[in-house]
Amino acid sequence: MPGNHPFFDAARFPWDRPDARAFHDVLPTLVASQADIGRLYHSSAPGLEPLVPDAAHRMWKEALDRLAPAGGLGALCELLLARQLNPAVRSRIEAVRQARPSVDSLVGPPGGGVVILDRAVLRGHIRQLAPAGNPLKVIVVRGGPDSGKSHGRYLFELAARDHGADVIYLSADMVATVEEVVEELFGALDAFGEIPPPGETTTSAYYRQVWLKLRAVVSRRQRQLWIAIDDLGLAEDEAPLLDPEVRDLLDQLVLRLPNPVYRQWFRLMLIHYPEGKLPTKWSRDVVAEERTAEADVTADHVVEVLRSWTASAGRTVIDAEIEALAQHIVAESDAPPAGCCRLQRLHDLVSDTLESLVGERP
Structure with a gap:
């Protein structure tokens, strides 16, 4: 949806995102001189205040903080991608350009152990x-x-x-x-x-x-x-x-x-x-x-989370296995133990299954 790119439409640079921090980390290795940083910065948006001359990582932080509200991050990415880049650097810049809003995520804040179904x-x-x-x-x-x-x-x-x-x-x-x-x-x-x-x-x-x-x-x-x-x-x-x-x-x-x-x-x-x-x-x-409603979450939603989590971890699991796991999880959740509601049981079983598939919890 227009207006929801987590970088290009943000009023502030999203430092809480891992892809944002990875982007900042790579910039000083790519462009380190004060003059070159300034040229890229001013080429990305009109009417910007000059950057304070400083170490490259601090200048890039100031540049990103100013470019976000000015709507210049997209232009910066295009200028960087026009260069000859090694694959690792290019992938970090492409990750910013192709970033999806966190509201699309199937897990909660990093390290929070939260799965968000449907x-x-x-x-x-x-x-x-x-x-x-x-x-x-x-x-x-x-x-x-x-x-x-x-x-x-x-x-x-x-x-x-x-x-x-x-x-x-x-x-x-x-x-x-x-x-x-x-x-x-x-x-x-x-x-x-x-x-x-x-x-x-x-x-x-x-x-x-x-x-x-x-x-x-x-x-x-x-x-x-x-x-x-x-x-x-x-x-x-x-x-x-x-x-x-x-x-x-x-x-x-x-x-x-x-x-x-x-x-x-x-x-x-x-x-x-x-x-x-x-x-x-x-x-x-x-x-x-x-x-x-309790019945909102179905096996299809569980399949979506299992498939996404294993793909992001670089694990290959055949669709038939994922679908069978999802059906099993939903069946167990439909009759939770005493004192546990269906959705809490469903959440816990999905978290346990994700850990067994990729070796770590959300």
Whole structure:
């Protein structure tokens, strides 16, 4: 989808990605002189400020940080690929040119041990909300118990890191009140000292001041803030999992997201949102809904993960074997042991199988 290339459409260079770091590592070996670095840099985008003369690896870091928001990384890759390159160097540059957004990944953040099966609808929504120019900026996630509602936060986190954004996830296990949520939001930005004092304002007026100040902080940092808040609905006993005022706080942000000065900086994922109509004042082009169900994940999705993981590890496994493994995994997951839900059992079995096939876990 246009606007979702993790390098060429990113507002910041995606340093969290392994292919990004590999690209930076190879550049000083390819172009080391200050003059040559400067020429390539200025040839990649117009109107750039001069680089500070320095060691090659530091100059290249500054160059990449400036070229990303200027939209010059694609041109840089083309200039580099026009040279005579050895295969190892060319492959690292081609990896950047052909990179796919992390939201397409079938595993979570590196080293996290997370497998992400299916979630095609959620992936599509996240692709749409990422570009600043698109109106969609909020994803509401609903579904039954043990249906994987919370698991989608890993895709949200991956996409945030592709865009060089700060990302925060909060649930009822971490916070209980709106005051604690506000503290966590400002704390994620190292801005505890900028939390507005409640004073004599009404609740809604104070929440508006919170978002006004947060907008100023993220604008100053020049980094988007992606916020995922879980447990916004009810527990099994119909009691709220979080203070209902947390939803009132978030509602104030949703109301502001049609405004480009907010839309540029904030993305929001509302998980386990209560059933019923969404607030009538919310702009419908700002919000999309995903609904999860335990039965969503099938053997086809397991096949997709097994095939992708073995291919990325350079292992050859015949399709018939992969399909048989997937059928076995799903069959065992459909009758999980007591105390374990289907999707958790499915996730664990897929992780175990991936480790047995390639010798390491996701």
